[in-house]
Amino acid sequence: MESIYLDYNSTTPMDPTVVQAMTESQLSGFVNPSSQHRLGQNARQLLEDEKCRIIELLGGKSSGLEQDRLVITSGGTESNNLALSGVANFQNQKFQRNELIVSSIEHPSVLETANYLQASGMIVHHLPVDSTGKVNVDFLPQLISPNTALVSVMLANHETGVIQPIPLIGEICREHNVLLHCDATQAIGKIPVHFGNLGVDLMTISPHKFYGPRQIGALLVRRNIDLAPILYGGQQQLGTRPGTEDVPSIVGARVALELAIKRLAETDAIKKLRDELESHLSDHLPDLVINGIQGERLPNTSNISVPGANRQALLMSADLHGIALSTGSACASGSSEPSPVLTAMNLPNSIIDSAIRISLGFATTKQDIEFVGQKLGEIINKLRSSKQI
Numbered sequence: 251m252e253s254i255y256l257d258y259n260s261t262t263p264m265d266p267t268v269v270q271a272m273t274e275s276q277l278s279g280f281v282n283p284s285s286q287h288r289l290g291q292n293a294r295q296l297l298e299d300e301k302c303r304i305i306e307l308l309g310g311k312s313s314g315l316e317q318d319r320l321v322i323t324s325g326g327t328e329s330n331n332l333a334l335s336g337v338a339n340f341q342n343q344k345f346q347r348n349e350l351i352v353s354s355i356e357h358p359s360v361l362e363t364a365n366y367l368q369a370s371g372m373i374v375h376h377l378p379v380d381s382t383g384k385v386n387v388d389f390l391p392q393l394i395s396p397n398t399a400l401v402s403v404m405l406a407n408h409e410t411g412v413i414q415p416i417p418l419i420g421e422i423c424r425e426h427n428v429l430l431h432c433d434a435t436q437a438i439g440k441i442p443v444h445f446g447n448l449g450v451d452l453m454t455i456s457p458h459k460f461y462g463p464r465q466i467g468a469l470l471v472r473r474n475i476d477l478a479p480i481l482y483g484g485q486q487q488l489g490t491r492p493g494t495e496d497v498p499s500i501v502g503a504r505v506a507l508e509l510a511i512k513r514l515a516e517t518d519a520i521k522k523l524r525d526e527l528e529s530h531l532s533d534h535l536p537d538l539v540i541n542g543i544q545g546e547r548l549p550n551t552s553n554i555s556v557p558g559a560n561r562q563a564l565l566m567s568a569d570l571h572g573i574a575l576s577t578g579s580a581c582a583s584g585s586s587e588p589s590p591v592l593t594a595m596n597l598p599n600s601i602i603d604s605a606i607r608i609s610l611g612f613a614t615t616k617q618d619i620e621f622v623g624q625k626l627g628e629i630i631n632k633l634r635s636s637k638q639i
């Protein structure tokens with residue numbers, strides 16, 4: 251039985267155009283861009299051109315005195331680690347700024363890095379969110395102090411899809427002369443993302459969330475912002491992130507980003523399907539709760555709860571019917587831990603315990619959604635009548 255994949259926030263299939271560009275790049279050269287020979291220099295030039303193009307596509311400055319820089323990493327997780335540890339350690343060593351502010355709904359790659367930094371002596375403040383899944387910006391000025399090294403707030407949440415008020419947060423940070431990191435992992439390819447307009451200082455990018463390759467990511471860094479490295483080795487990327495760069499993956503990331511931007515217009519159709527699914531489910535399950543629906547959300551994401559249901563039973567039953575869903579972030583699925591995002595939203599246990607995430611992609615069809623809407627309704631009612639929920 252073929253599965254209907256509705257877990258695109260977890261990862262996306264690589265677009266064939268990306269595969270082709272990467273294959274051609276793989277076949278045309280295996281050269282290390284740090285090698286001094288002509289082949290190495292050509293690879294370096296290609297690498298730098300690709301990085302400039304990525305910066306431009308993301309709304310950064312790729313030339314001139316104000317040039318932003320792109321640090322290539324192994325993915326969103328490493329970019330978030332580098333942003334937090336890199337800024338915090340540098341700011342702490344140089345300016346004795348030893349406090350961090352992170353929103354309480356960040357991905358574990360931010361929250362766990364903050365926990366690690368706290369264990370090493372930094373002071374970490376959590377910016378709360380309200381029950382709609384939006385960070386409570388009013389608390390930010392109170393949390394900022396002269397010792398604040400960095401504020402980190404994501405652009406869109408991985409579980410609820412709720413879009414955060416980053417330009418406003420950026421204004422507050424600038425007023426207080428504090429750096430702002432934004433994890434844009436879930437937003438790119440789903441909504442327009444412009445580094446300059448967002449007013450952030452560092453931004454995390456992860457191409458496998460927008461039909462690009464896995465195990466490559468980037469941190470876009472505003473000019474003049476210094477980062478302490480988290481890896482030690484050679485002088486690649488000016489020592490900020492040592493290790494041999496993989497040119498074909500960077501080509502793949504650039505092609506995926508170009509495509510993602512071109513295809514933004516198609517996200518209206520995805521939103522329409524998501525909304526149809528939600529309204530079908532609401533019609534058939536009167537007690538259905540759509541988490542985060544009160545605010546602005548990513549067009550492809552739906553986080554639903556049926557109070558009293560067991561999310562794990564629901565997920566497994568859907569899987570048996572060929573529907574691939576998630577109980578939250580991929581790192582937490584497979585475990586029965588309650589969602590930290592919904593917990594931070596202070597939702598009742600009955601909502602948290604029954605929450606599942608449905609995330610649509612470009613390959614999702616109307617037929618898929620009709621089937622899933624009908625099947626999920628049936629599954630929930632069946633589990634209910636057999637008291638398995």
Ligand SMILES: Cc1ncc(COP(=O)(O)O)c(C=O)c1O
Nearest residue numbers: 325326327357408433435436456
């Ligand atoms: C919001 C967010 N940030 C960071 C990550 C980690 O990205 P990666 O899988 O590239 O390490 C994810 C992955 O799910 C995510 O959703």
